[in-house]
Amino acid sequence: MREPPVHVSSDEVHAHPRHTGHRGIDLFLALTAVFISAISLYVAIEHGRTERDLxxxxxxxxxxxxxxxTPEQLSMSMENAGIGPAKVNTIQLMLDNKPVPDTMTLFERCCGVTPEEWKNMKVPNSLASMSVLRPGENRVLLDVTPAMVPAPVFLRLRSRWRDLHLRTCYCSVFDxxxxxxxxxLSPKPVRRCDISEPSFNQDLLTPPSSSPPG
Structure with a gap:
């Protein structure tokens, strides 16, 4: 005679799992239930991971x-070609594998421009680091035309143009x-950006009056 699935006493109610009466079959059913539960848990975890990746x-x-x-323009810019905002933490302009802190130093190193000569030139560059670029947004970092600087300076800068490189560290909205x-095409993943690194100066719309640091 099979044991009833529920046993009622004067104190409480006890529920009992149904048994077939065959120990082997009962064990198989129990193991099958455990296996199905494990598969369901795995599928749920993978689904959550897939949703997170999406x-x-x-x-x-x-x-x-x-x-x-070109002979008419030397410009350098960056564009967010992705599909999410980019938090630009640092951006460095490199000349001969050394960071250039600002536009004045760039012209000093590449073209021999002195601080006094720099006072007569106006070469703007916009804010680059510690900013957010929307998808499709373009940010001009450096834009020089022959009208902004003396002709020999422009020619020297153009001769060194291929020696200039950019290095940036940026993050998504999920850090x-x-x-x-x-x-x-494959930027290097990092745990976080080191914001203590010197970035290219963002605002030199007017020539500085002081000499560059030694």
Whole structure:
């Protein structure tokens, strides 16, 4: 005679699992239930991981370099070609593998411009680091035309144009961060950006009156 699934006493109610009466079959059914539960848990975990990856993919930023080096214009800019906002933490302009802190120092190193000569030139560059670029947004970092500087200076800068490179560290809205030269298709993932690194100066719309630091 099979045991009833529920046993009622004067104190409480006890529920009993149904048994077939065959120990082997009961063990098989129990193991099958455990296996199905494990599969369901695995599927739920993988589904959550997939959803997380999809959200991250839909907010993925990608910064790329855009430049012009012609007799009429020397320009350097970056564009967010990704599909999510890019939090630009640091951006460095490199000349001979050394960071250039500002536009005045760039012209001093590449073209021999003195602080006194710099006072007569106006070469703007816009805010680059500690800013957010929307998808499709372009940010001009350096834009020089022959009208802004003496002809010999422009020619010297143009001769060194291919020696200039950019290096930036940026993050997504989920704080996934990358270090990039904005030329490779695979930026290097990093845990976080080191904001203590010196960045290219963002605002030199008017010539500085002091000499560059030694």
């Amino acid at each position: 959200v991250a993919a839909n907010s993925w930023p990608y910064l790329q370099y855009e430049g012009t080096g 996934e961060c990358w270090m990039s030269n904005m030329e490779d």
